[in-house]
Amino acid sequence: MTELRVPKLNNNDTEYLLVEWLAEDGAGVLKGDPVVVLETSKAAEELAAESDGVLRRTAETGATCRPGEVIAYVSDGSAPAPAVADPGAAAGAGGPFVTAPAQALIDEHGVDPARIRALGKKVIKRADVAALLDDGSTSQMQAQKRAQMQVQPLPAVQRAVAAAVTRSHRTIPAAFTAVKLDAGPATARARALSKEARALIGLPELLVSAVASLHGQFPMCFAEVVVADGPAGEPAVRPSPAPNVGVTVDVGTGLYVPVLRDAGRLSLKEIAERLAAYRTKASRAAFREDDLAGGNIVVTLHTDTAVLLAVPIVFPGQTCALSLCAPQHELALDAAGNVVKRTTVTLGLAFDHRLVNGREAAMFLNAVRKAITP
Template sequence: MSIEVKVPVLGESISEATIGEWLKQPGEAVAADEPIASLETDKVAVEVPAPSAGVMGQHIFSAGDTVQVGSILTTIEESGAAVARDAGEQQPAIAKSEAAPAPSAAKADPAPAASSPAPAPSGEPVSLSPAVRRLVLEHGLDPTGIKGTGKDGRLTKEDVLAAAETAKAAPAPAAAPAPAAKPATSSEAGRETERVRMTRIRQTIARRLKEAQDTAAMLTTFNDVDMTAVIEARAKYKDLFEKKHGIRLGFMGFFAKAACLALKDVPSVNAQIEGDEIVYHNYADISVAVSAPNGLVVPVIRNAETLSFAGIEKTIADFGKRAKDGTLKMDEMMGGTFTISNGGVFGSLMSTPIINPPQSAVLGLHRIDQRPVVMPDGSIAARPMMYLALSYDHRLIDGREAVTFLVRIKEAIEDPTRLLIDL
């Protein structure tokens, strides 16, 4: 009996996806709920699980094809039918082998060899999860040369990392001779190009960023903030915080709480334009930009204004981990009212972040540098300073409101007591 595998429901308003990779090939055994294909939507990569155990059928679509929700991707032939079919196919070969045994049969027992599958030759498709594929590409490894320790011999992240360490320790192999079919010429040396199709996620990022520039009247205002008080608070309480809550105390918790206070004082920053109306929100669903293998994603911290520091830090840490593993859900990245993007983790000194429509503003954080600052008493001291950038839709937010918002953020970070007494 064959069971159809269809494109699952991918989320509200998502009607199609692109096949990123087939994780199982026709004829391979699959277990129930084992991922057999990876789909790329506008926001995330989604793995399609097998509905039951059995044998993989033919691929109806190829990698890179666009498929609609509900389309049939392949079939799974249930185990009972598969076993009967395999037995029927193997019987003639067995009978022939018994009738005409090989001359070397007396010297070697063929049974053990038949029971152990041969290793996949180089170039044969290997089933890789999105996280494992990212590590393979990062380290420049050939997945067919790595022995998998996962289920059904699949590669795990630990297998790839171990192979990478082995490759680093091994001496460099002798250079292979150039292919005879097309020898390299001096004019071509060092000028190779590679053409790679954009992933669906990258296409969506490009389209939405351009739409934001074309639609919103974007403007960016800047300020700087002295991080001394936050750094001292973290140093003083980080061990107790981690011991009690099981998570590290980071900077994003302070900025998320500061943003919630500032959004209350300047509600237009937390609003959005719909047609000829302005929609104000009495809650703060803060989108936090995190890096994923296929590009930047922005999962949403729901009702951030009601969360504690520990709740915010745990949510952000969970988002970061699952973004790298490619397991974020579609509904976790929809409906934000305001965005915080931390380019400082990559060393950015200053930037003009782009709004994430239909939101009306985005706060950009940057790296912390020791800079000379004139203190209130006139002395000059080296202080850990960070530039803040607020990009906003000038159709909705006036310059006075944008500057006021950044000042509120600055005041809360430079005096974190304000976060406790709601000032």
Template sequence: MGVFKFKLPDVGEGVTEAEIVEWRIKAGDDIAEDDNMVDVMTDKATVELPSPVSGKVKALNGEPGDIIATGTVIVEIEVEGDVPNQEEEAAPEPEPKQPEKVAEEAKASEAPKEEPEEKSEPKPEPAPKPAASAPKAAAREDGERPLASPAVRKRALDSDIDLGAVPGTGPAGRITHQDMDDFIASGGRLAAAAGGGSSRGLAKRTGEETSKIIGLRRKIAENMAKSKRTIPHFAYVEEIDVTDLESLRQHLNATRKDGQPKLTILPFLMTALCRALPDFPAANANYDEESNELTRFEPVHCGIATATQNGLMVPVVRHAEALSIWDQAAEISRLAEAARTGKATKDELTGSTITITSLGAMGGVASTPVINAPETAIIGVNKMQELPRYDAKGRVAPRLMMNLSSSFDHRMVDGYDAASLIQALKAMLENPATIFME
């Protein structure tokens, strides 16, 4: 009998540390070789670390949110026989996955494990439940905040359930998805709703939730704060008449061939950007603060800010300048779906030279987008709205208007150049045939 000490391995090229996102085991658990022990995160990729040995978990070193250096012992496992050497043991290479998968797998990991039957007090089998025995709910003091994962809390909120009324059978009284199922099956949801006050929403709300910011949300917070703290943003908003562009978009969608994607306004803007950026190279660049170097790019690797269940991600359309408008639309759609479902690779999430951000129908009248460092520019798309405008003959006519709200790194991009770039985009978008002219 000995203790195998599992050290945090190098989970990526040049990675010296990683953040603990979620433990899949606890002290006292029996674990088999290749069982997932913990999810750790570096940059925007979450990695599962499997166990290289079988045995009983003796200790876990670190809590979710802790930043651990490579080579640090994070798990101690009691094993039979000789203790293998981690350096000599060829542990299976961890399988990278995206943060979106963490939330999906959390449900399975939170299901209560069967407790071994006590010899002195055998428990009777419950009625038609698949589990052999139901774990006992831990007592909770009055006013004590119930323990539950974000997924369980969201489920309770969506179902109008007071978590304080749900017995928790997980470790330390943690409420699991199975506890929620049992609570609802017993009529608890109806009882909670009946005692929650008026259905007209006049009851006082007393709940509050405090959670540690970890994983992708922590990285987003750090990157946004650093960008605003270190980059002097120059914001520029311009009104664009997209009446003719929208007519062209609708015509192309109505006549597109089988297999061609549906066009949004983004491929038109991307194509216009590819045509305009050679005249404004400082806006298609990365600025390295440490070396004080600006790298200007001829290719346009266009990031597309994408909202996902776990936070903002920026998949990258590479060499957008070499793609047709249809190919751009297909790539935007593919990358957005990959980001939302957690299938985007690290290469698909890095290497952008400029970013486009859009809130679609919720785009508002204007916005002040935050630069995706180390880039020097970001172009924001606001909503389209029909507004009265004077035509060339002085008559009022309805026109479809949209604002571009953009931000530039004022250290690298002068205000005049920033405005000139947006004016060049305006000229092409208002006269859409020129987008495709050499």
């Protein structure tokens, strides 16, 4: 008999929600078959059977699970099936079971419970509610009711953001510097590369590629601060073997930071395709933990037209966060002293001052500028 235990899915959560069983209790499963879906604060993750046999569930839909807990067994069929409440019972007689992230979205938008019941599902996830809201049919009365509410729970995604921001400000002595980039040549290059690669390449894609290309030249910008052994507990550094670049994605369903692993090996077309896929996942709230884990530097995008400067947080476990702001038009003098119109963007770098100093930060930013417009 093999135990199915809840793994540690991320560093921000101490418990997860069991949202759906993919195999019936007592059903035969094969090693590697997905059998259950757990929801963290940011993603849904499938767990697979670790051996062939018969699934014997010990936790019900809607249960809160902690890392290390046993939620099922895969047996040879001789063990009796445990008594597990029906998923519909967990919801009560009045309707389906609604996960916490889904309920937060329902409360935020004042969705009529009748519309939730009309979906005909036993378990309602955040993605189900998001799809329901796509038709834009929330009434004005419901909007007014939301405006009158004085206290609203934060969605799970925002709670995770709040935890990361709090920990960052508490533990990382961050500094910040910024440079200006003449975006004209970079934009022209992006247009030419888009035609060549038949993919939508813009400044974000160029920036990700440029950052990844500097991994070997600026290893401290991709490193991790750790506490050294010994009574003093002084900080030490753990270099990263590859540039795993996180990129912020926020399409209105919450802030996510999916990761492009070993981004230095990716072509611009591959970077563009992966970022497009991540934006689609964000719109559906369909990220998996594997999409969000493993980053060692972050590129934050602030492309709303009025954004002149953005100071990102340094994520716990990382050293640097690079911000890209919106293009701005300005008048400048060319080499001959003539007044010309140009478009610029601001690149900012927040950095852990324990590992990176201001001089290195400025050198890194200037190297990024050069890499974007070689």
